[in-house]
Every structure is written in structure tokens, then in C-alpha cells.
Amino acid sequence: MKLHVVGQNNMRVDAAAKVTGKALYPEDVSLEGMFIGKTLRSHKPHACITIDTSRAEAMEGVVKVLTYKDVPHNHYGVLMKDHEVFCSEKVRRIGDPIAFVVAVDEEVASKALAKIKVEYRELKAVFDPEVAMHQDAPKLHGESNIVYHYKLRQGDIEKGLEESAVVVENTYVTPMVDHVFLQPEAGVAHMEKDTIVVTTATQYPHFDQLEIAEALEVEKEKVKVINAAVGGAFGGREDITLQIHLALATKLTGKPVKAVYSREESFIAHAKRHAMVMTYKTGADEEGKLKAMEARIIGDTGAYASWAINIMRKAGVHATGPYEIPNVKVDSYAVYTNNPFGGAMRGFGATQPPIAHEQQMDMLAEALNIDPISIRLTNAFKIGSKTATGQILKDSVPLRQCIEAVAEKLGFSVVSRGV
């Protein structure tokens, strides 16, 4: 195939605007007569609340204080709709939005936040997902904290482990981490006749449009999302943060409303990479051929599900690593706790399991006195391989090439082991 543009190092079409400062990020947008909005957030991880906004609303310069009472449909979320736009009776994590002050400027908005009275009646909280799985643990939503359980079964795990010359076992723990995109959340909403226009930075404008329309109970066509320049995302702009707050504020006041998060607020506002506890047992024969792998993966999705189901499913599907293993048993769970909520982040559940399966591979190699490259090449997926879910890899599987290229560049043939 002769190609004339594909394969070329064209300069980024957005480069000139970004390096000259011409690109408009949502924080750069200012509209005449706009109000400023600020969010009041929960200080407690699990509590029943009562809210009194009267003192804040009486302040000069305060236009409106939005609470759950102002939201026509107070639920949203990418899968489960388990978030409230503003908490009505209960907060489930530190950082849950409770109210949104709309004021003439930032100073007034900040002062008004301090005047809102929130009474917390604290509830027992749970922070360890393994504890949260027990039936007697405090519940976040409904009857059980287990949001999802993915089961992967192939072959006969007991037989595979029995047939292994070596079996290695370990537990691996990965923490929640943040995306730290460069540009904290910001946005401006305004009315264009009877259409609500929200200018923000998002990964999926059409989904934001839907979630705003549902929360406000307006037709989808009456909401327009303008995606300004996006200062990085990495999964952290998949869940709604300030979009519904701004849309509601402009709809109720008729005026443009802007909000800009600080870095500290950004940390508390959006999802985190799921913390996982991964217990692995992997067996191989004397030649280093993998015979069996058993894994139990517990993912902490914090106070809300966000993408937990899809993420823990992806973790389970990718638990084997890129290797042929005839006998596989994986149980992957997503569990609610009162921690910050877990959500999408680069790799989406496929980033954590390699922390485990790749160390398992090296442990097997050491026990069998095989080098790390050979054991991977022995087991690596190739065209025609069957994954643990029974999927046949039918095209484009250049894993061997990748391993060999890295091994050559790093001079892996002369690995010296240990101290």
C-alpha cells in the first residue's frame, strides 16, 4: 500500500495555538455579567446531614445557593447513577458536593461557603475493601458493598497447579493515584435563548450533554456542550464534576456562571485509579511453560461505582498477562468503601495486574533457573493463541518482536541475578 500522509510526522494541527497561548481553555473564557460559583463539600467520610443555607443566601452579593432541592433529577453516574448532584441526606466520602454558591465574585462566594451550616451525624465508615465485603460492614448504597464480581474460568486450575514443577505465590498491593492533568477543572455555562450551553473540558462531550439533560430534566437538544481546549485528561475527565452545577446555576439565574477549581479541589473532585489487592498463584513446568494461574483481585471503588464494573472486568481479563495459560481461575471484585471514588485512569484496570503477573514471571524464572526473556518468549501470545477468555488472536500479535527488541537493546543476555 502506497501511503502519502499516513506515516508522516505532520506537525500537530493544534500546536501553534497551544504554544502561542491562543488556545482557549475553559478557565480563559469570560462572559459579560457572569457570576462565580463555588462548591461546598463534605468534610466527613460517612454521615447524615442537614443543611441550612439561609445565612449565606442573606449575604449581599450572593445570588443563589443551590442544594439538592434545586435539582429536578438528583442522580448521575457513568454506569450506576449512584452519585447525587448534591447530597440530600447522606455524604459517603470526603469531598462529596453539598451545595453550590452563586455570587457576584469569588470573594463573596468564598465567604458565603463559610456561612452555610451543615450538621453532620457521623455514621460508621469503612475504608478497607476486604472488610467492606463482609455482610456486617457499614453499607454505602443498598444491601451489599460488592458492586461487581467477574469470574474467569478456563481448564482445571487444581490439575494445572498439581502438574506444575514450580508454583509461586504472592500478594501485590497498588494504591489509588491521581491523573494530575495540567489544567484543573473549569467551566462556564450560559443561556442561548432556551438552550443551556456549557463550555468545559471533557473527554466525552456527548455524554456530558446527556447527563446534564437528565439531571435538569430538559430535552437533550436544549443542552449544548462546547469542549474548549483540554489540558490533559487520562481518564480523569470521564465522570461529571462541575458541568451539572454550572448548567443548573445558569438555568436558574439566567446569567452566565463560571467555576474554576484549585489544584486541591481538583484532587478531591475527580476519580482515582482503583487501589487493588492482587493475590496470585502461578505454576509452570520444568521448561518454564505456564500451566496454571489463579488470581483474586479486589478493587476499591470508594464511595461510587463510576466505571468500576468495566475496570474490574478489564483487570480480570488482563490478569494472565500476554501469555498462553491452559488453566486459569480469576475472581475480580469491585467494592464500595468510604474512600475517594475510583474511576477511569490510563490503562483502565489493565495497569494494575502487570505489577503482579510480571513479578510472578520473574519469580518462576528464578526458581527454574531460566532467564526472564526466555520464560516470556516460551509463553508469549502469537497469532492463533487462545486467551484465557477463549478468544483467538487472529491478526497483528507482534509480542515476540517487542520482547526481542527490548532484550537486545538492554543487553539482557548478561543478566546477573541477585546480590
Add this chain to the structure above:
Amino acid sequence: MKKRGKGIGSIFYGTGYGNGFPDVSRSVAVLRKDGKVKIYTGATEVGQGSKTVLSQIAAETLGISIEDVIFICEDTSITPDAGTAAASRQTYNTGNAIKKSCEELKRKIIDVTVKASGADAWEEINLRDVALNHKGQILKGEGEFIAETTEMKDETGQGNPYWPYTFNVYGVEVEVDTTNGVVEVIKAVCAQDVGRAINPKLIEGQMDGGFAMGLSYALFEDLNIKNGEIKHNKLTNYLIPTAMDVPDLEKIIVEDPEATGPYGAKGIGEPVMIGVAPAILNAIYDAIGVRITELPATPNKILLALKKKREVAL
């Protein structure tokens, strides 16, 4: 004492929403009055370079230069839904939708041009003339691409959840200071399966970024959450690497075109960061003989693990 070790991390990554969830991208290609082509699609440029790469796919399909592609993706009221800028899906999914929309536009242009002038070779057609000769007639092509995915069985997890799969391998060499526990990555190589490289420089940019993010995950990032509260909530205490912490990455682009990808391309945005942390952890073991099983591998954890190892040896 400073000790060196090498490690490798090898991974696969399934593109798309997965598990049978409808994974749809759409695009509309319109011939403008001046002969340029507008692409309308909801695919977000989040900094990954999708506007450029997707413009290249449009330009390739229509045989025009990238300067003649006007790419519009910022307004929900005028663009069709192209799914989320996530799951490493935009180059593959929306790339396919754009290619289809441009192919349809091309067919329509050939159709009207052949009828009008008898020209039959695409190379002989001047888009500016076509636009001038067909004023008042909107020439447009629409494209939709639906990714291949099936729902897995409840009890066994069997099925074809994702397609395609992308492969990534990192190799690193580290130097561990056994007196203070500091791990320094001194050499790093990344081999990235891309299917086909639409824009090699942008792929290398993703590899550099993914490497820094993966290194940071392995060695630095800690929110320090206590009773649900994020204690490290600013960049003075939530550590991420500076240029001083990230060595040059040797980047190897591995091409093996994927039949269902636009010009053979696959998504690489996520795979580029996944192999880093396991490679570093394996290199730490190779250097000092201790397994760090809990991220991040901070100096404190390294020193504690070394101490434990010495105690066991006694």
C-alpha cells in the same frame, strides 16, 4: 552502596469499551466551497494528538494534504457522537469512521464528476472545481464504525471482550542506593506495537509521556489517604517526576498492520504506560534481591525490605 539491575515488563491491552457494549464512532465529511473538506466528529482532542492523526487519516483517504482538512470536534450541536476519548479507541474506532465517511464522500464526488465531465480517475479530479461546479449541492459522506466485541458468559467469563489487542514491552536498568533507598532509572527501552504508525512522532510523544507516568506510579505517587481523607492533595506533597527523574527513553515502534484498523493502525495511548512499573520492580529485584510488592517503591520501603532481608539472612 549503589547496585544496578535490569528488568522487563511485558503486557497486552484490549481496545475499546468491551464485553459487547455498543462501541460506536461516527463522522461526517463535507466538501467545502473552496474545495477543502470538513470533518465533523465528536472525538475529543485531550492532548493525545487525535485531531492531527484523524486529520491524516482523512487526508490519506481523499488524497489531499492535511492543510485541506478542517477538523471540527468541539460542539455537540453540530458533531455526531463518536464515543469517549478513552480506552485507546479514537485512532482505531473514530479513525475507521472517518475513513468510511471520506470514502463515501469520494464516491459521491466521483459520481457527480463523472456525470458532468467524464473524468474517471480520482487523481484528475480537482476538488475546488467540483465544489464550484456543484454550488448549492451539499456533497457529504457519513461514516459509522462499530467495534467487534461480545458479552462474556456470567459463570466462566468466556467470550471475545475486546478487539484489537495491543502489545507493549519495557526494559529498564535501575541503580539502587542501598544506603538511602533511592531508586534511579538510568536506562529505559520501550517497544510498542502500533499496528501501523499514522504519525510516528506523536507515537513517540505518547511513549515519553507514558514512561514518565509509569515511572511515577512505580516510584513516587502516594495520595496518603487516611480515614478517607487525601492528605497529599497538592503538588508540594503529591510527588510526580521532573525532567531530572526521567532518563531518555529509547523508543522502538513495531509495525504489524491490523486488518481491521484504519490503514492498519491500533490505539496506543494506554499501553505505552503499562509496562513501565513492572519492569522497574523487576529491575529493583535484580539489583538488590528484594521484591517490592506494594507501590510506590519509596526509599523507605526499599530500606525496610533490605533490613528484613538482612534479618532473615541472620
